[in-house]
Amino acid sequence: MSGFTTTGASVFTDIEAIPKGILFWRSLTHWIGGMGIIVLSLAVLPILGIGGMQLFVAEVPGITPDKLHPRITQTAKRLWGIYVLLTVVLTALLMFGGMNLFDALCHSFGTMATGGFSTKNDSVAGFSPYIQYVIILFMFLAGTNFTLHYFGLKGHFKKVWANEEFRNYTFLILVSSMIIMAALFFTVGLPAEKSFRDALFQVVSIVTTTGFVSSDYLIWPFFAWFMIFLLMFTGGCAGSTGGGIKMVRIMLLFKNSLLELKRLIHPQAIIPVRLNRKSVPQNIIFNVLAFFLIYIIIFAFGSLAMSFLGLEFESAVGATAACIGNIGPGLGIVGPVMNYGLVPDIGKWLLSLLMLLGRLELFTVLILFSPAFWRR
Amino acid sequence: MYPFKFNPIIKVIGILLVIESLFMLTCIPFSIYYGGADLVPIMISAGITLLAGMVLRAAGNKYDPQDIGRREGFLVVSLTWIVISFFGALPFYISGAIPSFTDAYFETMSGFSTTGASILRDIEIVPKGLLFWRSMTHWIGGMGIIVLSIAILPFLGFGGMSLFFAEVPGPEKEKLHPRIAATARSLWGIYALFTAIMIILLLLGGMNLFEAMCHAFGALSSGGFSPKNTSLANYSPYVQYVAIIFMFLAGTNFALHYLMLKGRIRKALSGMEFRAYLLIILIPALVITISLFFERGYRLEHAFRGALFNVVSIVTCTGFANEDYMLWPRYAWFLIFLLMFAGGMAGSTSGGIKTVRHVLLFKNVSIALKRLRHKSAVIPVRLDNKPVSAEIIHNVLAIFFLYILTFGIGSLILTATGLDTISSVGAVASCLGGIGPGLETTGPVANYAHLHFIAKWTLSFVMLLGRLELFTLFIIFHPAFWKR
Secondary structure (H helix, E strand, O other): OOOOOOOOOOOOOOHHHOOHHHHHHHHHHHHHHHHHHHHHHHHHHHHHOOOOHHHHOOOOOOOEOOEOHHHHHHHHHHHHHHHHHHHHHHHHHHHHOOOOHHHHHHHHHHHHOOOOOOOOOOOOOOOOHHHHHHHHHHHHHHOOOHHHHHHHHOOOHHHHHHOHHHHHHHHHHHHHHHHHHHHHHHHHOOOHHHHHHHHHHHHHHHHOOOOOOOOOHHHOOHHHHHHHHHHOOOOOOOOOOOOOOOHHHHHHHHHHHHHHHHHHHOOOOOOOEEEOOEEEOHHHHHHHHHHHHHHHHHHHHHHHHHHHOOOOHHHHHHHHHHHHOOOOOOOHHHOOOOOHHHOOHHHHHHHHHHHHHHHOOOHHHHHHHOHHHHOO | OOOOOOHHHHHHHHHHHHHHHHHHHOOHHHHHHOOOOOHHHHHHHHHHHHHHHHHHHHHOOOOOHHHOOHHHHHHHHHHHHHHHHHHHOHHHHHHOOOOOHHHHHHHHHHHHOOOOOOOOOOHHHOOHHHHHHHHHHHHHHHHHHHHHHHHHHHHOOOOOHHHHOOOOOOOOOOOOHHHHHHHHHHHHHHHHHHHHHHHHHHHHOOOOHHHHHHHHHHHHOOOOOOOOOOOOOOOOHHHHHHHHHHHHHHOOOHHHHHHHHOOOHHHHHOOHHHHHHHHHHHHHHHHHHHHHHHHOOOOHHHHHHHHHHHHHHHHOOOOOOOOOHHHOOHHHHHHHHHHOOOOOOOOOOOOOOOHHHHHHHHHHHHHHHHHHHOOOOOOOEEEOOEEEOHHHHHHHHHHHHHHHHHHHHHHHHHHHOOOOHHHHHHHHHHHHHOOOOOOHHHOOOOOOOOOOHHHHHHHHHHHHHHHOOOHHHHHHHOHHHHOO
């Protein structure tokens, strides 16, 4: 489940002792999961009208909300093409950096699907800086809306940059990395390049919900890893393979809060939320707010359940946040250099459910539990 | 220039300062009775406050009730708490009982916002007159909150608050002035009545007058300052049960008390919010009772009392303690932590997100799921059989987001000052909800003294934010507020 949902939370204590064939399958589950997500987020979810997703794909050629069948295969094929292409390029670049084919393929799968299974016990910490930078770049790409890649390949770079979500995504990653880098540089005393690389790597890995690890962020200052924890909630762009709440929703939430203040000042005025210079319908904002609410509720109750199973505070909270956001490593005993092996069985099942909930954008699964769904 | 008038704002704050100085004088009997070490500082502070109040009152002389509109309302409410806390901190600062001004301000803001977070390491060495003032800030804060929530917030069209008071005879949306005074007076009457009853019950339980008054002030305002280092832990079970009952009452909508006293008991108890409030208290209390009984081997009565006391104390955002919940099993204090976000009923003196908002949020979730299924159906959220407008639901959702966001960013700032994560998270959740004790090093047997001064100012701000329901304060920072 951790594989297919591209979470990347592992129960293996010693990964390297496992036969290579199994490891390859483990990484392949990520890759297949990633393909599934692309179709899901660009084609299936918008039609179900979930969490305001219909909005974000409106610009993709070929998808109209009322007709699922005719052009979905076409779009999917195109986006899968990009996905495969990026995977191939990444594999080549990694082999160029001295990895063998097996490691390169597994890491490419893990990166492009924003999964995070590695074939090494210490994830990518043991590889050269070159490889780490390559992985940073491709994690970043995997966390971007795939339709933007499509535009990028067609040469519409302006259109890519005009996308507000993409700009905020880039901005968020850069600012958080800078802050953490400063913290590492000044308080821990790591060399500049190393603190830059570690900070950037961890931030990109968490924001895109990949979960690769290049250093143990739990030994960083409280402040730095608490920031990492908060970033677990953001997620990549909509229409990417990343999980979490998703950038675009966070943006809408912020914008809506600011407008709410404005509405209080001018109670008579009707001020719509705008995204990419288009006004967003009220019911989408409503959906996004409800999504955020459910996300937090599930997070809170999930953590409570985990703490009932005996995990201490940080581990319970970290594991839940990491699984619902499809990231992988959490905090405490499920932190980056640890694994989920210590979690009791019921806890593992619960976390599996959370991964699925997070992956399918909550509503899709929750609706199965709603009595109204089964009636009639 | 500015799209609002400063005159009435200054005038109102001046009047409130004069009132504050009069309240300060009420500490004098206790100060003299217990030796009078703090008599002079209290007199000086009262003098300064009185003088400042008179000056502001005179400065804002041309006052016309019609001048107070929405923007003036927002500004008055926010500034009042800030300014009053500034003058309220004077007795502590001048007497030297709290030598740092940051600490004194924190303590006073904690008092007026009825939070109850303290930076005092040893409470009992502080002169009694000052301790009385400390508890008095709670009581005044509680009165302020009642006015705020029944009169001012609905008038400002805020957070759907207008909804919850539809049944109270009183403020109409358009006119702030005419009936607020009447409503406020009847609710203050209830507040004062309960305080008096509690004082008498505590006196019967063997407390002296000073302690009884301080604890009654702390309970009814859902504040939580105690004049004892161990809070209520060393008092008899009788005293603790009395405290539980009055904390519970303080977390109930005062409009319900009003209905009860008028004899309309059925109507008062049938509300959805009240039932939810009961459940939010009883279920966790039961879970924790069981856990303490089986896992910690407490006697049944002790387990029940410990669980109920702390749950009520946290849900109503009071923050009294009768034992250290950090020593409980992990999940029990994690439950306590989650309850910090609950809050009591709207229209009470408690803080937090408030029960009615939770009710609306949960109802909205189930309806959102229904809407997915039946896309075109228009299903309104209902509360007490009345449909709730989409606008209010929207507002409640927005407050929820802002609450969580403030919590996240506040915790981040605290960790940046070097505090460990659990303490930071606990401190922010606690201050935002107006509770008092947080987790770990800010927990019930600890205090906030060791925090970095940036952390203390952040928390003071967070307390105010939580108290003013976020929007009231945030709005002042919005550029559009200062433009026409």
